[in-house]
Amino acid sequence: xxxxxxxxxxxxxxxxxxxxxxxxxxxxxxxxxxxxxxxxxxxxxxxxxxxxxxxxxxxxxxxxxxxxxxxxxxxxxxxxxxxxxxxxxxxxxxxxxxxxxxxxxxxxxxxxxxxxxxxxxxxxxxxxxxxxxxxxxxxx
Amino acid sequence: xxxxxxxxxxxxxxxxxxxxxxxxxxxxxxxxxxxxxxxxxxxxxxxxxxxxxxxxxxxxxxxxxxxxxxxxxxxxxxxxxxxxxxxxxxxxxxxxxxxxxxxxxxxxxxxxxxxxxxxxxxxxxxxxxxxxxxxxxxxx
Amino acid sequence: xxxxxxxxxxxxxxxxxxxxxxxxxxxxxxxxxxxxxxxxxxxxxxxxxxxxxxxxxxxxxxxxxxxxxxxxxxxxxxxxxxxxxxxxxxxxxxxxxxxxxxxxxxxxxxxxxxxxxxxxxxxxxxxxxxxxxxxxxxxx
Amino acid sequence: xxxxxxxxxxxxxxxxxxxxxxxxxxxxxxxxxxxxxxxxxxxxxxxxxxxxxxxxxxxxxxxxxxxxxxxxxxxxxxxxxxxxxxxxxxxxxxxxxxxxxxxxxxxxxxxxxxxxxxxxxxxxxxxxxxxxxxxxxxxx
Amino acid sequence: xxxxxxxxxxxxxxxxxxxxxxxxxxxxxxxxxxxxxxxxxxxxxxxxxxxxxxxxxxxxxxxxxxxxxxxxxxxxxxxxxxxxxxxxxxxxxxxxxxxxxxxxxxxxxxxxxxxxxxxxxxxxxxxxxxxxxxxxxxxx
Amino acid sequence: xxxxxxxxxxxxxxxxxxxxxxxxxxxxxxxxxxxxxxxxxxxxxxxxxxxxxxxxxxxxxxxxxxxxxxxxxxxxxxxxxxxxxxxxxxxxxxxxxxxxxxxxxxxxxxxxxxxxxxxxxxxxxxxxxxxxxxxxxxxx
Numbered sequence: 058x059x060x061x062x063x064x065x066x067x068x069x070x071x072x073x074x075x076x077x078x079x080x081x082x083x084x085x086x087x088x089x090x091x092x093x094x095x096x097x098x099x100x101x102x103x104x105x106x107x108x109x110x111x112x113x114x115x116x117x118x119x120x121x122x123x124x125x126x127x128x129x130x131x132x133x134x135x136x137x138x139x140x141x142x143x144x145x146x147x148x149x150x151x152x153x154x155x156x157x158x159x160x161x162x163x164x165x166x167x168x169x170x171x172x173x174x175x176x177x178x179x180x181x182x183x184x185x186x187x188x189x190x191x192x193x194x195x196x197x
Numbered sequence: 198x199x200x201x202x203x204x205x206x207x208x209x210x211x212x213x214x215x216x217x218x219x220x221x222x223x224x225x226x227x228x229x230x231x232x233x234x235x236x237x238x239x240x241x242x243x244x245x246x247x248x249x250x251x252x253x254x255x256x257x258x259x260x261x262x263x264x265x266x267x268x269x270x271x272x273x274x275x276x277x278x279x280x281x282x283x284x285x286x287x288x289x290x291x292x293x294x295x296x297x298x299x300x301x302x303x304x305x306x307x308x309x310x311x312x313x314x315x316x317x318x319x320x321x322x323x324x325x326x327x328x329x330x331x332x333x334x335x336x337x
Numbered sequence: 338x339x340x341x342x343x344x345x346x347x348x349x350x351x352x353x354x355x356x357x358x359x360x361x362x363x364x365x366x367x368x369x370x371x372x373x374x375x376x377x378x379x380x381x382x383x384x385x386x387x388x389x390x391x392x393x394x395x396x397x398x399x400x401x402x403x404x405x406x407x408x409x410x411x412x413x414x415x416x417x418x419x420x421x422x423x424x425x426x427x428x429x430x431x432x433x434x435x436x437x438x439x440x441x442x443x444x445x446x447x448x449x450x451x452x453x454x455x456x457x458x459x460x461x462x463x464x465x466x467x468x469x470x471x472x473x474x475x476x477x
Numbered sequence: 478x479x480x481x482x483x484x485x486x487x488x489x490x491x492x493x494x495x496x497x498x499x500x501x502x503x504x505x506x507x508x509x510x511x512x513x514x515x516x517x518x519x520x521x522x523x524x525x526x527x528x529x530x531x532x533x534x535x536x537x538x539x540x541x542x543x544x545x546x547x548x549x550x551x552x553x554x555x556x557x558x559x560x561x562x563x564x565x566x567x568x569x570x571x572x573x574x575x576x577x578x579x580x581x582x583x584x585x586x587x588x589x590x591x592x593x594x595x596x597x598x599x600x601x602x603x604x605x606x607x608x609x610x611x612x613x614x615x616x617x
Numbered sequence: 618x619x620x621x622x623x624x625x626x627x628x629x630x631x632x633x634x635x636x637x638x639x640x641x642x643x644x645x646x647x648x649x650x651x652x653x654x655x656x657x658x659x660x661x662x663x664x665x666x667x668x669x670x671x672x673x674x675x676x677x678x679x680x681x682x683x684x685x686x687x688x689x690x691x692x693x694x695x696x697x698x699x700x701x702x703x704x705x706x707x708x709x710x711x712x713x714x715x716x717x718x719x720x721x722x723x724x725x726x727x728x729x730x731x732x733x734x735x736x737x738x739x740x741x742x743x744x745x746x747x748x749x750x751x752x753x754x755x756x757x
Numbered sequence: 758x759x760x761x762x763x764x765x766x767x768x769x770x771x772x773x774x775x776x777x778x779x780x781x782x783x784x785x786x787x788x789x790x791x792x793x794x795x796x797x798x799x800x801x802x803x804x805x806x807x808x809x810x811x812x813x814x815x816x817x818x819x820x821x822x823x824x825x826x827x828x829x830x831x832x833x834x835x836x837x838x839x840x841x842x843x844x845x846x847x848x849x850x851x852x853x854x855x856x857x858x859x860x861x862x863x864x865x866x867x868x869x870x871x872x873x874x875x876x877x878x879x880x881x882x883x884x885x886x887x888x889x890x891x892x893x894x895x896x897x
Contacts (some may be wrong), residue, residue, distance in 0.1 A: 089206035098255035100331065100372050104301070109323075115395060116317045119593040124582045129549060130590055136553045137560045137594040138318065142843070143282070145321035146594075150346050161545045161804070164643075169808035172552055173539040174557040174566075176736025178700075178818045178838065181845035182810075184797035196847065228370040237884035240891065244861070246867035248679050249883075255675060256877045259453040260667050264442045269409060270450055273416045278600075278878065280417045283842070286454075287880035291380040302404045310410055313399040314426075315598025318560075377604035380611065384581070388589035389603075390604070400540045418598065420878075422703070425601035441664070449668035456876025457676045458698065458840075461705035463669075464657035471660065519745035520751065524721070528729035528819050529743075535815060536737045539808050558738065563702070565741035658845040684862045690870055691831060693836045697874040698838045706874075722824045733819040734837040735844075751810055 075106035087192055090148060105167060120153070132167050137177060139171035139186065148188045164190065227332055230288060247257035260293070272307050279311035279319060279326065287326045295333060304330065367472055370428060400433070408437040412447050419451035419459060419466065427466045435473060445469065479490035510568060515575055540573070552587050559591035559599060559606065567606045575613060584610065632645035647752055652706060680713070692727050699731035699739060707746045714751060724750065733741065787892055790848060816895070828857035832867050839871035839879060839886065847886045855893060864890065 085093065102110060120130045131153045136145035154164060168186060172179050225233065242250060260270045271293045278286035294304060308326065312319050365373065382390060400410045410434045418426035434444060448466065452459050479568035491558050505513065522530060540550045551573045574584060580590065636712035644652065662670060680690045691713045714724060728746065732739050802810060820830045831853045838846035854864060867895065869884060872879050 068837055086518070093323065093328075097327055101323065101327055104305050104310050104327070106302075106305040108395065109305065111395050111398075112212075112309075112312050112317075115388065115391050116320070116382075116593055119317075119590055122582065123586050125552075125586045129552070130586070132545075132553065133556045133587060133590040134573070134594060137556050139592060139839070140557045140561055140736075141318050143318050143321060146318055158857075160544065162806075164805050165806040165809065166293055166543050166545045166550070167553060168588070169806050170539055170553040171535055171808055171810075172736070172738050172812050173558060174554060174738055176700075176734050176739070177812075178730070178734055178841050178843050178846055179736070181843060183801065184794065187797055187804070188793075191773075205782070222380045232883065233888075237887055240887055242885065244865050244887070245412060246862075246865040249674050249865065249872055250674065251873050251875075252869075253880075255671050256453055259450055259877075263446050264440065264448045269412070270446070272405075272409070273447060274448040274454060277416050277420045277422045278449060280596075281420055281454070281878050283878050283881060286878055300404065306403050306410070308415060310413040311350065311417060312401055312596070312597055313396055313595050314421070316592070316594050316599070318558075318594055319596070323629065335800050337350075351567070360613040373608075377607055382602065384554050386582075389585065389592055391588075392592050392597075393600075396600070399597075401789070406559065412529050420876075421598050422651075423598050423601060426598055442666075445664050445666040445669065449666050449672075450877070452669055452672050454637075454876050454878055456840075456872070456874050456879070457672075457679075458701050458703050458706055458874055460676070461703060463661065464654065465662070467657055467660055472610055486888075494741065514744065517747055520747055524725050524747070526722075526725040526729050529725065529732055529816065531815050532729075532732050532737075533740075535808065535811050536740070539737075539810075554682075561738050563738050563741060566738055633846065640862070676873055679870055683866050684860065685832075685866045689832070690866070692825075693867060693870040694839050694874060695839045696833045697871060700841055701874070720824065725828070726823050726825045727833060730819055730833040732818055734834060734841070757883060 065111065070128035077100060087148070087152075087196065090145070091166075092112055094149075096163070112158075123164055126157075128154065131157050132163070135164070136167050136171045136174075139168060139182060142175070142179060144185050146184060148189050151189050152193070161190065170193050225294075225337065227288070227329070228336045230285070234289075235286075266297075268294065268299055270304070271297050273301065275304070276307050276314075279308060279322060280315035282315070282319060282322050284322055284325050287322060288329050291326055291329050292333070295330075301330065342354035367428070367432075367469070367476065372423070383469075390467075393466075408434065409439050410441055412443070413440065414449045415444070416447050416454075419448060419462060422455070422459060422462050424462060424465050427462060428469050431466055431469050432473070435470075440471065507568070507572075507609070507616065514565075514569075546577075548574065548579055551577050552579065552583070554586050554593045555584070556594075557590060559602060560595035562595070562599060562602050564602055565606050567602060568609050571606055571609050572613070575610075581610065584587070624655060643731070647708070647712075647756065650705070652716055654705075655707075686717075687712065688719055690717065690718050692723070694722070694732045696727050698734035698735075702739060702742050703737070704742060704745050707742060708749050711749050713754070715750075721750065724725060764887050769812070786890070787848070787852075790802035792844070794845075794849075824873065826857075828854065828859055831857050832859065832863070836867050836871045836874075839868060839882060842875070842879060844882055844885050847882060848889050851886055851889050852893070855890075861890065 098113070102113070120127060120134060122130075125133075131150055135147065135150035138150050151164065154167075159167075168183055172183060182185055238253070242253070260274060262269060262270075265273075267297065271290055275294055277292050290302065294307075299307075303308035304326075308323055312323060379395070382393070400407060400414060402410075405413075411430055415427065415430035415434055418430050431444065434447075439447075448463055452463060522533070534602060540547060540554060542550075545553075551570055555570035555574055556569065558570050571584065572588075579587075581591070588603055658673070662673070680687060680694060682690075685693075689697055691710055695707065695710035698710050711724065714727075719727075728743055732743060768887070770871075785869070792815055802882065818826060820834060822830075823834075830848055835847065835850035838850050854867075868883055872883060
């Protein structure tokens with residue numbers, strides 16, 4: 058558990074929102090990332106905007122196996138997230154790629170294409186992606 | 198007050214800058230966001246670069262009522278910030294939209310357009326925008 | 338009719354595809370833009386990819402009246418297209434904004450927000466957007 | 478041959494550069510695209526900037542077979558080009574994907590991921606990508 | 618004069634707008650680029666939107682000599698335009714850099730930084746930038 | 758030392774990775790930024806992907822003195838990072854610019870070009886860049 062998570066855990070419920078607001082992006086552990094993601098997805102879903110809810114459903118289906126398998130599609134999602142430089146998206150697709158059986162070596166080749174296409178501006182996101190990979194290994 | 202803010206408050210003045218540097222983006226409470234924003238705007242203004250100072254003045258005026266009202270212009274600023282994926286800008290325009298009388302339902306419709314135009318890469322920023330909305334409710 | 342369209346019209350059918358490929362973006366008249374758009378949308382639809390077809394349906398619905406009216410939503414789509422610098426998208430939303438009753442003065446205010454948010458990099462797209470507005474007037 | 482290419486072919490050598498400048502992006506046939514590409518690559522190479530020349534060499538190697546095969550890597554390059562909305566890059570990788578054995582159905586699935594990740598702003602580039610696919614079929 | 622410009626010149630005044638709309642971006646000669654630019658800037662200025670007009674004034678002043686000279690500032694504008702992949706902006710700053718005395722070798726070094734920072738996605742814009750340089754030489 | 762760094766320093770080795778994952782971007786002190794950067798660069802290098810390692814080597818060389826000096830090239834890298842809105846890249850090039858002898862006034866002029874080119878969306882990154890400059894002064 059991170060110091061921040063520990064501090065949060067020690068607080069009496071209900072958890073004040075200001076703390077949870079910080080649980081985003083490159084600053085949180087994978088567990089905190091997942092919690093924030095799930096919590097906010099629920100809030101968004103409950104807001105009941107039909108367009109947004111349909112988009113989320115469509116997003117979920119875009120990576121289902123078709124002519125291309127799940128692993129390939131998740132690697133496509135990963136490289137897209139990398140060149141568009143979205144840390145949260147990269148984290149999400151790294152997790153999914155690993156679940157779909159991608160090896161570290163394969164992921165490095167995905168990152169290599171993203172780096173050449175997107176340039177040095179991609180490097181900080183590459184560092185954080187590799188940090189997430191390391192973090193995942195530490196959790197096993 | 199957040200744990201970080203509390204730690205800062207306990208420090209003897211003058212506050213070392215390295216701590217304040219961390220008070221940015223998705224990681225800070227709205228109060229910390231405002232303090233960092235105001236402090237740095239002052240430092241930038243005092244640097245005396247004419248182009249930068251004129252840009253800031255122009256930026257302030259771009260959302261004044263014209264043929265379109267303030268609320269509409271702020272929603273235009275919000276959706277632009279969303280598709281360009283700038284959390285700080287989104288936070289700023291969410292605050293301004295609320296001040297101009299936008300309802301949560303209207304903001305969700307702004308987000309819906311931003312999501313369809315900008316794609317799933319916008320989702321993490323949507324989560325953080327909705328988190329800011331929640332945070333604002335908690336402050337009332 | 339443009340010289341290119343005239344040259345095409347003088348050709349015996351079937352029209353070779355290579356010519357039609359050129360009918361895109363900033364280079365074509367509004368009529369050519371519409372023809373290319375409709376023709377390719379049909380080809381894409383017929384390809385039968387479920388995710389793509391659902392996205393197109395969702396895109397069509399995102400601008401329907403809700404709490405915000407069609408004109409406001411189209412202006413949101415327009416400013417998003419402007420800051421993301423997509424000429425075809427700008428052309429499309431300029432047409433839709435005019436159909437929804439937006440005045441030239443209102444569109445200039447939308448462009449003004451887009452310009453300040455997106456910077457001088459937006460200027461060439463602003464020029465082309467205004468050129469489309471002029472073209473539409475010439476067609477009445 | 479396109480009317481523009483025919484007009485060029487009728488001109489006495491040396492071909493004035495101003496005409497060739499137009500042979501770019503979405504406006505040219507695949508043949509013109511290739512000619513412009515090869516001609517300018519040669520000019521760039523001859524300029525002798527070491528960083529640029531090394532980058533071009535690295536770019537060429539990034540898609541060579543490794544743990545992932547050429548087809549997968551080219552699809553990664555294609556989806557990256559799609560979400561970054563670069564028509565020339567899309568055209569290039571569509572050609573390479575077809576050479577590596579990708580089917581139309583597979584390419585549509587690559588486009589589907591790009592569309593969901595990148596949003597409706599990607600649609601005009603999707604239309605042009607599919608137009609290139611059609612053009613390639615017409616050339617067989 | 619390009620074939621398109623010749624076709625336009627043969628038309629009776631007033632020149633229909635739809636033709637001029639095509640005179641943009643990578644498809645036009647430098648003369649056509651300048652004419653379209655000047656014509657549309659005038660239309661935009663006459664629309665009388667204060668924010669837009671002030672932005673244009675600010676844009677003009679941003680490259681005036683300060684602590685850094687005009688040539689350095691124009692090179693900064695050029696590399697920014699390159700990594701943001703705006704052909705018209707690149708063309709504009711290439712012209713201004715040459716006027717400010719930048720050599721071809723210096724421009725290639727600017728392009729090299731832009732290429733490494735922005736990645737292979739920048740290459741088509743690099744080709745067009747070098748094409749503009751060639752075109753300028755042919756005009757002397 | 759920041760509170761987070763102090764908390765980390767008090768932990769028994771080996772340092773759990775989850776904590777280090779947080780040491781990125783706008784949230785860390787310059788020292789933490791450097792440590793994370795160096796640590797992850799080593800992990801990436803050791804992964805042995807040839808394309809990635811060559812890109813890193815090329816990136817290092819792109820800013821070496823040529824016809825343009827190091828200071829000018831670093832300012833080109835800085836303005837590119839600013840308009841592409843990459844905080845880590847901005848931090849890196851601010852450090853390098855200062856090492857190459859750039860004055861604060863020169864850096865503000867670089868920022869001014871970046872701001873006008875990239876628009877108000879650049880402002881949060883400008884604030885963080887100036888915060889880094891302040892932090893560097895506090896370290897002397």
